[in-house]
Amino acid sequence: MAYKNYILVCGGTGCESAKADDIYKSLLSAVEANGLESDCQVVKTGCFGFCEKGPIVKVLPDEAFYVEVKPSDAEEIVKENIIKGRLVERLLYKEDPNSAAKKDADEIKFYQKQVRVVLRNCGMIDPENIDEYIARDGYGALEKVLFDMTPDDIINELKVSGLRGRGGAGFPTWMKWNFSKGVEADQKYIVCNADEGDPGAYMDRSTLEGDPHSVLEAMAIAGRAVGASLGLIYIRAEYPLAIHRLEVAMKQAREYGLLGKNILDSGFDFDIEIRLGAGAFVCGEETALLSSIEGNRGMPWPKPPFPAVKGLWGKPTVINNVETFANIPVIILKGGKWFSSIGTEKSSGTKVFALTGKIANSGLVEVPMGTTLREIVYDIGGGIKGGKAFKAVQTGGPSGGMLTTEFLDTPVDFDTLVAAGSMMGSGGMIVMDEDDCIIDVAKFYQEFCVEESCGKCSPCRIGTRKLYDILEKISQGKGQMSDLEKMEEIGSAMKKAALCGLGQTAPNPILSSIKNFRHEYISHIENGKCEAGKCKHLVTFTILEDKCIGCTLCARKCPVNCIAGDKKVPHVIDQSKCIKCGACYESCKFGAIVKR
Amino acid sequence: MGKMTLEELRNLRNSAKKEMNKRDTEGKDIEIIIGMGTCGIAAGAKETLAAFMKKLEENNISNVIVRQTGCMGLCYVEPTVEIKAPGMPNTIYGKVDAEVAAKIVVDHIVNKQLVSNHIFDRPAADIIK
Numbered sequence: 070m071a072y073k074n075y076i077l078v079c080g081g082t083g084c085e086s087a088k089a090d091d092i093y094k095s096l097l098s099a100v101e102a103n104g105l106e107s108d109c110q111v112v113k114t115g116c117f118g119f120c121e122k123g124p125i126v127k128v129l130p131d132e133a134f135y136v137e138v139k140p141s142d143a144e145e146i147v148k149e150n151i152i153k154g155r156l157v158e159r160l161l162y163k164e165d166p167n168s169a170a171k172k173d174a175d176e177i178k179f180y181q182k183q184v185r186v187v188l189r190n191c192g193m194i195d196p197e198n199i200d201e202y203i204a205r206d207g208y209g210a211l212e213k214v215l216f217d218m219t220p221d222d223i224i225n226e227l228k229v230s231g232l233r234g235r236g237g238a239g240f241p242t243w244m245k246w247n248f249s250k251g252v253e254a255d256q257k258y259i260v261c262n263a264d265e266g267d268p269g270a271y272m273d274r275s276t277l278e279g280d281p282h283s284v285l286e287a288m289a290i291a292g293r294a295v296g297a298s299l300g301l302i303y304i305r306a307e308y309p310l311a312i313h314r315l316e317v318a319m320k321q322a323r324e325y326g327l328l329g330k331n332i333l334d335s336g337f338d339f340d341i342e343i344r345l346g347a348g349a350f351v352c353g354e355e356t357a358l359l360s361s362i363e364g365n366r367g368m369p370w371p372k373p374p375f376p377a378v379k380g381l382w383g384k385p386t387v388i389n390n391v392e393t394f395a396n397i398p399v400i401i402l403k404g405g406k407w408f409s410s411i412g413t414e415k416s417s418g419t420k421v422f423a424l425t426g427k428i429a430n431s432g433l434v435e436v437p438m439g440t441t442l443r444e445i446v447y448d449i450g451g452g453i454k455g456g457k458a459f460k461a462v463q464t465g466g467p468s469g470g471m472l473t474t475e476f477l478d479t480p481v482d483f484d485t486l487v488a489a490g491s492m493m494g495s496g497g498m499i500v501m502d503e504d505d506c507i508i509d510v511a512k513f514y515q516e517f518c519v520e521e522s523c524g525k526c527s528p529c530r531i532g533t534r535k536l537y538d539i540l541e542k543i544s545q546g547k548g549q550m551s552d553l554e555k556m557e558e559i560g561s562a563m564k565k566a567a568l569c570g571l572g573q574t575a576p577n578p579i580l581s582s583i584k585n586f587r588h589e590y591i592s593h594i595e596n597g598k599c600e601a602g603k604c605k606h607l608v609t610f611t612i613l614e615d616k617c618i619g620c621t622l623c624a625r626k627c628p629v630n631c632i633a634g635d636k637k638v639p640h641v642i643d644q645s646k647c648i649k650c651g652a653c654y655e656s657c658k659f660g661a662i663v664k665r
Numbered sequence: 666m667g668k669m670t671l672e673e674l675r676n677l678r679n680s681a682k683k684e685m686n687k688r689d690t691e692g693k694d695i696e697i698i699i700g701m702g703t704c705g706i707a708a709g710a711k712e713t714l715a716a717f718m719k720k721l722e723e724n725n726i727s728n729v730i731v732r733q734t735g736c737m738g739l740c741y742v743e744p745t746v747e748i749k750a751p752g753m754p755n756t757i758y759g760k761v762d763a764e765v766a767a768k769i770v771v772d773h774i775v776n777k778q779l780v781s782n783h784i785f786d787r788p789a790a791d792i793i794k
Contacts, residue, residue: 193688
């Protein structure tokens with residue numbers, strides 16, 4: 070069957086929740102209604118990354134890139150673009166309302182600095198059709214390792230590539246594999262860590278949803294390299310679409326004999342099973358993850374021995390993150406040398422970031438290591454939403470740190486971020502603007518860590534709680550300058566003494582913000598002021614008598630009825646009843662309410 | 666399909682690649698643009714398009730994008746087809762039926778020779794000049 074047009078519809082979770090599935094069905098029926106079934110194929114594919122403007126629909130070979138598509142647009146896309154060959158102008162992306170519409174993705178700034186290695190197939194193939202993956206050289210790397218490479222060759226290729234684990238810590242992948250390979254055991258395991266838990270991060274979910282076979286293939290390659298015959302994917306139950314796509318992919322791979330016994334008659338056996346996690350953040354830590362797979366409470370155990378030597382049920386276990394795995398088939402096919410030519414000297418390749426927060430173009434972006442924060446935030450992300458001022462960017466979620474404007478020109482890689490007091494983490498990147506209060510944000514992350522701490526070791530269990538209590542005190546204006554030292558003391562103790570990565574990195578947002586935003590802590594403590602107006606104990610809303618025209622809008626919006634005043638007469642807020650929700654401030658059209 | 670051998674996997678990849686290749690516009694430098702306005706379709710542009718696809722596949726030509734467009738304004742010689750290829754002038758052909766389409770693929774695209782008795786100018790461009 071020869072199709073001449075393709076309509077690709079995003080099938081990622083983000084776009085699905087914005088009715089992408091209805092768009093897909095509407096396109097199918099529009100194609101059918103116009104008798105184009107044999108000419109035009111509608112494909113549900115993975116995330117295109119430009120989530121801000123989703124749902125995305127792409128028409129090939131015209132390369133027309135339609136944004137914010139609604140199910141009702143399907144008929145027009147088919148009638149205009151497919152039948153008449155004319156672009157549907159109104160659905161094309163515009164950088165700003167007055168600029169010319171951009172026809173294809175290459176013209177959009179969001180994509181220009183991106184290099185797609187991990188996301189090579191996302192938005193290109195139908196993730197539920199193994200033939201499309203195979204057509205993009207899928208399972209070619211498995212073929213190569215089974216017939217043309219020895220396990221040592223595989224590990225050596227990874228060594229040349231310089232690939233480091235994408236889960237956060239950046240441990241060289243080849244070393245992990247080499248440790249496992251070197252241990253004699255009757256059974257070894259390959260585990261894929263898909264327990265992505267940082268607030269705001271969704272790189273791994275999108276990779277699994279858009280290109281599940283790349284992870285399956287890489288796990289089989291790992292199995293070949295270290296001598297394991299079983300792989301386990303530990304994924305959180307909150308990712309139903311990713312789980313579904315994985316299940317479909319595994320079934321198809323088994324049918325083709327690309328998983329199972331005697332793969333491609335090579336004598337190599339490898340199969341994969343899924344283990345569902347209940348969504349505890351600590352289970353993203355490798356030893357806690359293994360405890361959870363074993364059926365125990367998700368709690369870490371002390372290292373060494375490392376899982377690569379003694380892991381699941383005491384057997385050598387290679388644990389890699391989804392993104393790490395997704396890189397591997399390409400490295401095998403194109404060579405480690407090719408991979409190491411991308412990125413920086415000590416951090417090769419690319420990194421996928423989930424860009425969220427107060428950014429104009431939130432979405433999934435993949436850039437070479439060493440790209441600066443400025444390029445990511447301004448060139449790709451389009452700067453801050455609503456033209457506000459940039460304040461900070463948090464990399465690495467609750468384990469990372471807050472970076473200020475002075476770090477904007479820092480090239481992003483594993484080592485520079487650690488040097489700057491943050492970390493790569495799995496790749497969440499949350500952008501904050503002038504309206505965000507640093508203490509409030511630090512409190513949010515600390516609260517998260519308090520809830521997610523498993524409680525096994527006291528530095529983490531008690532430390533996170535203590536840090537949170539001090540932050541709460543400061544946000545109420547009851548802090549003292551000695552609290553800053555106390556937090557630094559507790560934080561550095563946790564860094565040294567906590568059992569696992571969760572506790573060791575939990576103080577990072579606080580420590581980095583004390584360093585980079587000390588003045589903001591001081592203003593909370595000494596002046597009792599929250600400049601951003603987020604800490605409600607430190608804010609008072611007052612109505613300016615000369616500006617208020619008595620429209621009564623604020624009084625009607627106030628949820629606790631604490632604003633009094635007659636029509637056309639200036640209103641007054643009863644401060645004793647005010648809950649500082651800010652509803653009046655946001656509703657006033659005359660700028661008569663001030664926040665101090 | 667059941668369990669595959671190495672050879673079967675390679676065959677599947679090669680055949681699937683041809684289909685997938687059509688989605689990729691990178692590295693494709695020749696364009697065939699077919700007028701698919703009402704006039705074009707009435708005159709048989711759909712058959713023409715099918716003939717192009719068939720002939721391209723027969724000759725294993727992969728660097729060609731086949732697009733469609735609306736009426737080119739040459740309704741009296743429909744179906745009309747514009748070919749853009751490096752080293753060749755942009756050419757509009759008229760009265761392109763399946764047979765002529767096949768000839769265009771062989772002569773114009775493969776052998777870089779114009780199919781002279783079917784060339785028509787683009788009238789609007791002439792007038793603007």
